[in-house]
Amino acid sequence: MDTLFSNVTVVTMDEDLRVLFSAFVGVTDGKISYLSRKAPEEQPQQIINGEGMVLMPGLINCHTHLAMSPMRGYADDVELQTWLSDYIFPTEDRMDGRCAKAGTLLSIAECLRFGTTSVSDMYFFSEDVAQAIADSGIKANMCRAVMLMPDQDFDFEKDERCREAVALKEKWHGYDNGRIRVDASIHAEYTSDHRLWDTISEYAINEGLGMHVHLSETKAEHEACKERYGLTAAQLLDCHHVWDAKPAIAAHCVWLDPEDMQLLAKRKVSAVHNPCSNLKLASGCAKVEDMVRAGMNVALGTDSNVSNNTLDLFEEIRAATYMAKGRSLDPKALPAQAALMMATVCGARAQGREAECGMIKPGMDADLIMLDFTQPHLMPCHNVMSHLAYCVSGHDVVMTMVRGKILYAAGKYTTIDLEAVVKELSEYVMPKMFGKKEG
Amino acid sequence: MDTLFSNVTVVTMDEDLRVLFSAFVGVTDGKISYLSRKAPEEQPQQIINGEGMVLMPGLINCHTHLAMSPMRGYADDVELQTWLSDYIFPTEDRMDGRCAKAGTLLSIAECLRFGTTSVSDMYFFSEDVAQAIADSGIKANMCRAVMLMPDQDFDFEKDERCREAVALKEKWHGYDNGRIRVDASIHAEYTSDHRLWDTISEYAINEGLGMHVHLSETKAEHEACKERYGLTAAQLLDCHHVWDAKPAIAAHCVWLDPEDMQLLAKRKVSAVHNPCSNLKLASGCAKVEDMVRAGMNVALGTDSNVSNNTLDLFEEIRAATYMAKGRSLDPKALPAQAALMMATVCGARAQGREAECGMIKPGMDADLIMLDFTQPHLMPCHNVMSHLAYCVSGHDVVMTMVRGKILYAAGKYTTIDLEAVVKELSEYVMPKMFGKKEG
Numbered sequence: 001m002d003t004l005f006s007n008v009t010v011v012t013m014d015e016d017l018r019v020l021f022s023a024f025v026g027v028t029d030g031k032i033s034y035l036s037r038k039a040p041e042e043q044p045q046q047i048i049n050g051e052g053m054v055l056m057p058g059l060i061n062c063h064t065h066l067a068m069s070p071m072r073g074y075a076d077d078v079e080l081q082t083w084l085s086d087y088i089f090p091t092e093d094r095m096d097g098r099c100a101k102a103g104t105l106l107s108i109a110e111c112l113r114f115g116t117t118s119v120s121d122m123y124f125f126s127e128d129v130a131q132a133i134a135d136s137g138i139k140a141n142m143c144r145a146v147m148l149m150p151d152q153d154f155d156f157e158k159d160e161r162c163r164e165a166v167a168l169k170e171k172w173h174g175y176d177n178g179r180i181r182v183d184a185s186i187h188a189e190y191t192s193d194h195r196l197w198d199t200i201s202e203y204a205i206n207e208g209l210g211m212h213v214h215l216s217e218t219k220a221e222h223e224a225c226k227e228r229y230g231l232t233a234a235q236l237l238d239c240h241h242v243w244d245a246k247p248a249i250a251a252h253c254v255w256l257d258p259e260d261m262q263l264l265a266k267r268k269v270s271a272v273h274n275p276c277s278n279l280k281l282a283s284g285c286a287k288v289e290d291m292v293r294a295g296m297n298v299a300l301g302t303d304s305n306v307s308n309n310t311l312d313l314f315e316e317i318r319a320a321t322y323m324a325k326g327r328s329l330d331p332k333a334l335p336a337q338a339a340l341m342m343a344t345v346c347g348a349r350a351q352g353r354e355a356e357c358g359m360i361k362p363g364m365d366a367d368l369i370m371l372d373f374t375q376p377h378l379m380p381c382h383n384v385m386s387h388l389a390y391c392v393s394g395h396d397v398v399m400t401m402v403r404g405k406i407l408y409a410a411g412k413y414t415t416i417d418l419e420a421v422v423k424e425l426s427e428y429v430m431p432k433m434f435g436k437k438e439g
Numbered sequence: 440m441d442t443l444f445s446n447v448t449v450v451t452m453d454e455d456l457r458v459l460f461s462a463f464v465g466v467t468d469g470k471i472s473y474l475s476r477k478a479p480e481e482q483p484q485q486i487i488n489g490e491g492m493v494l495m496p497g498l499i500n501c502h503t504h505l506a507m508s509p510m511r512g513y514a515d516d517v518e519l520q521t522w523l524s525d526y527i528f529p530t531e532d533r534m535d536g537r538c539a540k541a542g543t544l545l546s547i548a549e550c551l552r553f554g555t556t557s558v559s560d561m562y563f564f565s566e567d568v569a570q571a572i573a574d575s576g577i578k579a580n581m582c583r584a585v586m587l588m589p590d591q592d593f594d595f596e597k598d599e600r601c602r603e604a605v606a607l608k609e610k611w612h613g614y615d616n617g618r619i620r621v622d623a624s625i626h627a628e629y630t631s632d633h634r635l636w637d638t639i640s641e642y643a644i645n646e647g648l649g650m651h652v653h654l655s656e657t658k659a660e661h662e663a664c665k666e667r668y669g670l671t672a673a674q675l676l677d678c679h680h681v682w683d684a685k686p687a688i689a690a691h692c693v694w695l696d697p698e699d700m701q702l703l704a705k706r707k708v709s710a711v712h713n714p715c716s717n718l719k720l721a722s723g724c725a726k727v728e729d730m731v732r733a734g735m736n737v738a739l740g741t742d743s744n745v746s747n748n749t750l751d752l753f754e755e756i757r758a759a760t761y762m763a764k765g766r767s768l769d770p771k772a773l774p775a776q777a778a779l780m781m782a783t784v785c786g787a788r789a790q791g792r793e794a795e796c797g798m799i800k801p802g803m804d805a806d807l808i809m810l811d812f813t814q815p816h817l818m819p820c821h822n823v824m825s826h827l828a829y830c831v832s833g834h835d836v837v838m839t840m841v842r843g844k845i846l847y848a849a850g851k852y853t854t855i856d857l858e859a860v861v862k863e864l865s866e867y868v869m870p871k872m873f874g875k876k877e878g
Contacts, residue, residue: 069818073825077774109815219768279761280829282770309829310816319761322718326762329658331721335516376548376857377749379511380864382873386512390719390748395834418815430819 001034001044002404003027003366008050009373010035011384012360013057013344017337019384025055027366030404035362048399052374054384057358058117058367058400059313060347063212063251063272063301065123066107066132067100070429071306080218080281088306094433100125102424104132107311109416111138112408114312114394117367117401120249120272120301120351122185122212124161126168133180134172137407137415139367141351143185143212144168148196156199169207179403181352183210184245189233190221197240204245210352211245213237215253215271218283222255234260243267247352251301253291254284261287265295270350273342275319276310277303285327288320288334288342299350300342312394317343321389336389366404371396440473440483441843442466442805447489448812449474450823451799452496452783456776458823464494466805469843474801487838491813493823496797497556497806497839498752499786502651502690502711502740504562505546505571506539509868510745519657519720527745533872539564541863543571546750548855550577551847553751553833554808556840559688559711559740559790561624561651563600565607572619573611576846576854578806580790582624582651583607587635595638608648618842620791622649623684628672629660636679643684649791650684652676654692654710657722661694673699682706686791690740692730693723700726704734709789712781714758715749716742724766727759727773727781738789739781751833756782760828775828805843810835 003026010020012035026034026044034040075087100123111119118139123129126144133140144165148154156162165184173182184204186192204211216222216233225233234256237243243264250264253271264271273286291298300316302308317339324334348358357367371392373381378396381387400408407415426437442465449459451474465473465483473479514526539562550558557578562568565583572579583604587593595601604623612621623643625631643650655661655672664672673695676682682703689703692710703710712725730737739755741747756778763773787797796806810831812820817835820826839847846854865876 072819072821073829074821076822076825076829077771079770083770106815106818113815276761279765280770282764282768282772284768285765305816305830309825312816312832322715322758323765325721326718326724329721329723331518331522331719332516333721376545376552377744377751379545379861380509380869382511382513383515386515386748390512390515391744393751393832393834395832422818425819434821 001026001028001040001042002046004034004040004044004047005050005055005370006039006047008053008055008370009384010360011054011056011388013341014359014361025360025368027404030366032360032362032364032366035360048370050370052372053398054371054373054388055360055368056371056388057344057360058369058402059115059343060118060299060351060358061111061116061302061311061313062120062249062270062299062347062350063274063303064119064121064311065304066119066121067103067123067125067129068304068306069103069107070099070425070433072309074306091433095125096432097125097128099429099432101128101132102421102429104129105136105416105421106425107305108132108136108138109413109418109421110305110311112400112413113397114314115369115371115397115400116311116313117369118347118351118353118357120212124164126164130168130172130180134175135415137402137405139179139357139402141181141183141210141212142168142172143183145185145187146196146200147187147191148193150193154195156203169209173209181210183212185212186242188214189225189236194240197237197242201241201245205241209245211242211248213242213248213250215250216255216260217252219255232257232260234264238263238267243269247350249350252278252283252286254278254286256287256291258290258294261291261294261296270297270299270346272299272301272350273320274301274303275316275323277307279319279323281307285323288324289328297346297349298342299347313343314392314394317389336385339389340385366401368401369397370399372398440465440467440479440481441485443479443483443486444489444494444809445478445486447492447494447809448823449799450493450495450827452779453798453800456824464799464807466843469805471799471801471803471805474799487809489809491811492837493810493812493827494799494807495810495827496783496799497808497841498554498782499557499738499790499797500550500555500741500750500752501559501688501709501738501786501789502713502742503558503560503750504743505558505560506542506562506564506568507743507745508542508546509538509864509872511748513745530872534564535871536564536567538868538871540567540571541860541868543568544575544855544860545864546744547571547575547577548852548857548860549744549750551839551852552836553753554810554836554839555750555752556806556808557786557790557792557796559651563603565603569607569611569619573614574854576841576844578618578796578841580620580622580649580651581607581611582622584624584626585635585639586626586630587632589632593634595642608646612648620649622651624651625681627653628664628676633679636676636681640680640684644680648684650681650687652681652687652689654689655694655699656691658694671696671699673703677702677706682708686789688789691717691722691725693717693725695726695730697729697733700730700733700735709736709738709785711738711740711789712759713740713742714755714762716746718758718762720746724762727763728767736785736788737781738786752782753831753833756828775824778828779824805840807840808836809838811837
């Protein structure tokens with residue numbers, strides 16, 4: 001046994017949502033090897049004292065764009081179109097792979113600090129993003145988002161974006177025993193057309209890849225699609241076999257019709273709910289409870305830290321339950337347990353990693369986070385699950401472990417040289433993207 | 440000069456919302472005595488290095504019930520009536536002054552840790568709450584909430600609650616040079632009648648006290664009042680001169696009619712918006728922008744940490760702007776600056792302390808908080824105000840000062856013996872209120 005967490009409160013997130021007090025969790029060769037109220041007889045290499053602490057599965061952030069962190073807070077409180085065309089797109093034009101790598105590392109530092117152990121990332125500069133993910137030790141489903149403009153010729157073999165997507169898959173899919181997985185990706189219905197949908201779907205199905213798509217994020221986009229095609233984006237993409245790729249992630253799903261939910265449930269597409277981004281950009285309030293009732297798997301995401309502006313998934317947990325209650329005027333809507341499941345087991349399912357993580361259970365990867373429950377704002381503690389949903393912040397995380405390796409503990413990173421990242425940000429990224437050193 | 444903050448980013452929250460970089464803020468005899476981009480010539484007693492830090496006015500929490508913390512997380516995800524009658528009321532019945540004092544101290548520890556320097560508290564066990572507030576050094580407007588049941592005789596001189604309210608005022612109003620102020624309070628329209636409204640209003644006006652009332656929190660309560668009296672609660676209480684007491688605070692205001700907003704603006708009543716509580720209890724979304732347009736002063740509150748479940752006012756700032764954007768589907772709604780004003784200058788106005796705090800300005804009380812902006816989740820920083828609204832958490836606060844005295848810094852309290860509070864909670868409060876030691 002490599003590591004033993006002793007006398008710790010264990011929130012298993014298993015099928016019975018068991019919470020074990022003063023329990024022991026052992027880690028061997030990157031896997032959870034022991035879980036009991038009794039101490040093991042075997043002598044571990046190291047013991048981590050879990051008194052006053054809560055140990056739970058690492059959180060899974062199923063929709064983000066890690067590389068965008070240099071633009072965090074660059075433009076807020078503006079219309080979506082202004083935000084994109086006046087701020088984001090021109091700045092992204094000045095970005096290069098080196099910026100993307102630094103931005104990704106900065107975001108991963110934030111993820112680990114706030115208790116996220118696995119992400120589903122969508123962006124470009126794929127090689128640089130992959131390198132940062134590989135170096136950091138975090139788990140990731142990655143994809144290269146592909147777009148196609150109407151006036152653009154299309155040939156999968158020659159298209160730069162598609163070539164990058166294929167190169168990403170060739171080099172990184174399955175890396176480090178599957179720590180990195182590569183998905184296929186269509187950026188969104190409104191940024192492409194049937195030529196792309198057919199081709200990428202076929203590619204994904206043939207290669208056995210997952211799919212990651214933005215779906216019905218804004219009302220305008222949802223309505224325009226119906227106007228243009230007489231079908232919703234969910235239905236339209238279904239006709240082009242996009243949902244035949246497994247596992248498939250539809251990010252946002254704010255404006256799904258009831259029929260869309262039925263369809264996506266049947267196709268086993270996971271919705272990724274991004275409540276903070278949807279509120280901040282005023283996209284709307286996704287009907288999570290309706291999606292769940294329709295049988296859909298719903299996971300959580302932060303979206304990028306430009307539209308949010310943090311990668312703290314505990315904030316999304318809270319925002320999800322608050323939004324559900326506020327929208328329905330029902331205080332019983334989306335209770336603490338349900339919101340926590342979205343950030344763990346449902347996230348693992350959305351990533352196709354449900355046999356591997358999302359629970360504390362012997363045999364699963366040791367993707368674990370520990371939280372300090374001895375602070376004034378977490379006292380007293382009548383109900384651990386309630387505290388995790390309604391009181392805890394990512395700041396309460398004191399240790400983040402992926403596959404048995406501690407990546408963050410008490411302010412220190414073991415795989416990320418934060419000082420170097422900050423230097424790179426100030427000396428290279430900021431001048432390159434914004435023409436100045438300081439944010 | 441007692442204390443000098445050097446090379447710090449100063450968010451003044453003054454009339455021009457100035458942000459000064461690499462600035463100097465001096466504190467003398469509890470007041471802000473110096474603010475400049477240049478270092479002062481005078482030698483201070485102590486220098487606090489503010490490099491990488493942001494200094495801003497302490498946050499003002501205009502509606503809370505500090506003593507309730509022992510019940511934090513005791514009941515969530517249930518109907519309001521079940522919550523009150525099955526959980527809160529029976530537990531409050533077992534509470535005593537000693538529990539209230541410990542609960543208040545625990546809550547103040549949380550407030551200080553998260554950057555709140557002044558609170559408007561409403562509860563009972565007034566003497567114990569006052570003692571805790573006095574000992575802790577926090578600034579507070581306090582009140583004893585008075586209720587009156589229809590079947591109850593009423594005599595102001597003999598009524599236990601009114602006697603407690605008067606005793607509170609006699610002993611504590613103006614304490615420590617006005618650090619504590621005592622307001623009058625009618626708990627709510629639906630928990631009292633005209634006998635109380637007339638009497639308490641007269642008392643408050645004669646004594647020159649402020650007023651603190653729960654107003655139109657739930658739709659049911661708002662509609663029932665109109666049904667019963669043919670007037671909204673805002674209008675009804677106005678007829679009974681409740682709003683003639685100054686300054687007057689109306690907590691919640693979720694269901695105000697447009698005419699209510701006009702009326703309350705004319706009467707200079709401040710609304711206190713509690714977005715997290717209103718979402719969690721599914722009370723609804725207050726129309727903050729409409730209130731502001733009508734000319735009302737709108738401040739922020741957390742409500743108790745039983746209905747929220749934290750006292751982190753930075754969460755309310757973020758929730759307020761998210762809620763405004765989500766409700767209106769307008770990303771420009773309630774921008775960062777406006778939400779920050781609600782938690783500072785508007786809060787000071789609601790408390791009648793606008794000449795004393797809420798801004799960093801020479802002559803004002805040195806109620807200051809410092810935040811660590813060198814962490815990964817706050818990099819880069821294109822816009823300090825945006826970060827304060829959209830990225831910062833109360834956990835980023837590293838120092839909290841009230842009237843020039845540091846009450847919290849880097850995990851340590853100077854006036855609260857946290858260990859003793861925790862011991863009291865576990866050995867006295869939990870057994871007394873819940874019949875067990877552990878939460």
